[in-house]
Structures are given as C-alpha cells and as structure tokens.
Amino acid sequence: FNPNRVEKILKQIDIGPDLTQEQRAEVMELVAEFADIFTTSLKEVLPIDFIKHKLTIDPTVKLPTR
Template identity: 55%
Template sequence: ESILTRKTQPQKPERVARILQEVTIGPDITEEQCKTVQELLTEFADCFALSIKEVNAIPGAVHKLNIPEGTTFRTKIPPRSYNPDQRAFMEAKVDEILEAGIIRQIHPRDVRFVAQTVLAQKAH
C-alpha cells in the first residue's frame, strides 16, 4: 500500500515518517525546539505533497496572461537535441505530470505557443 495518501489519510504514520525524513531541521535549535517542529510537521502533514500526484488544484483558481490582442507567437520550433539521459528524464517527467492530470495532450492544431525546454544544470 502506498504511503502517498495525502487526500485520504494525511496523518498516516508511514506518511508522516516520510515527511519527517524529507525535512531537514538545522542543528542550531534546541532539542525541545526540534521536537516542536516535528510536532508541527506531523499536525500539518496534509499540507505536504510527497509526489506530484498529491498536488491539488485550487478550485476556482484561474491563471490569466495579459497578452495584447493580436500578439502572435511561434507555434513550431526546431527540435532540440538531448543526450539519452536528458531525453529519458524529460520523457519520464512528461509522463509523470500527464498521469497526475496536471497537463493533457492536445491536437497540434490547437497549439497557440511553443518554447524550447531548457534543462537547468544540477548544482554541484
């Protein structure tokens, strides 16, 4: 059974343990303060998403772009070459957000704007 159950069992012990494992509490606080932070993390476990699938849409939220009427954008771009690791990463991320319902496929004729995806360098 998955511990990723924010919508149905946010206080599930395994889920809370995973949240506590993921959060780094600095060494500059007392043991009592650390315990208080852990208690707060436990109390508000429903505020933390452990996967992209647990991120909820906000009902009624609308993203509006104030683009002047008549503005045109590119709808075709030259393909960008990725190395095999980058391609695998990109494909996995797209599959993940598709499965989570964050994005959806559309017909190419419905595309209004495109931009190349640039992968950020990983910090060393």
Template identity: 50%
Template sequence: IFTRESQPFKPTRVEEILRQITIGDDLTDQETAQVKALIAEFADVFALSVSEVRQVEGAVHKLNIEPNAKFSTKVHQKPLTPPQRRYLHKKLQTMLDTDIIEPCEPGQVKCVSPTTLAQKTH
C-alpha cells in the same frame, strides 16, 4: 496550501515527510521536537509526489504584464541528450496526467524560454 486525499496523517507518511525535511541544527532538542510535532499536525499540507498536488479551489495566479508587452517566441533550446529528453518527457507527462499543466495551441504561446535541467545536490 495543497492537501492529500487519503490518510494524510498515516504514521508512515508522516515519517516520510519528516525524513525528507531538513530541520536546522541550530534548534534546541525541545524546539526540534516542537517543529516535528507541528509538521505531523499539518501533514496533510505536504505533497510527497506530484500526484498528490491538488488545485486550490478559488485560487488565481495572475501575472501583471503590460498588455502590449512583447516577449521572444523564438526557441533557443540547447538540444537535450536522449536521457535528458526521456526524463523531461516523463516529468511533463506526469504533470499533464495530474492536471498541473495543460497543453496549449501554438497560437496561444506568448513567450518561450529554454528548459534547463539541473541536478539536485542531494
């Protein structure tokens, strides 16, 4: 869905994509080679960082919510530790800088949900 803008098929980039992808061990050697070849062929659709994510022209995301639906706007956020807060603010700033998210005015907020930071297992 998303494409990279410069050298999407550069061998070192393709190698990094393959390094980050887990291919099941239930495939034969031939099937694994086919999967790797397919990934290399379509390397331009993989984002190695948030900064590589691009909007898809014409794509629209719509939530089918009843017009009169009511959601909680009271914040029930568990306090974050200083390291958690720094981590979250850095991630939010990256998403703001790359236009993945945009700020909104308090009056535009229709629903809130607490932020949960989960550590990856790998």
C-alpha cells in the same frame, strides 16, 4: 494522522542543526499535526481553477529591477 506519512515527510525535510532539541521536537509535532497539508511528491499537487490573486501596486512606486 498516519504515522507512515509523518515518517515519510520527516525523512524528506531537513531540520536545521541550529535548533534546540525543544525546537526540533516542536517542528516534528507540527509535521505530525499537519501531515495532511504536506506533499511528498509533485503528483500530489493538483491544479485549482477557483483561486485568483490580484496585486494592487501603486504605479507611482518605483520597483527594483534586476
């Protein structure tokens, strides 16, 4: 992993104060381990055209409305 990238990501996220020190350390370790899947800018998010999602919803089920 790139330590500079990890540092940049950690500066942009807010780790809640309700976590224990151990939990905070785990979050930071996860960020370091998976730094390549975090984005620090929308410019890094590229569109893809090979994934399609299909939701199979039972038409008899009443869905909540706003």
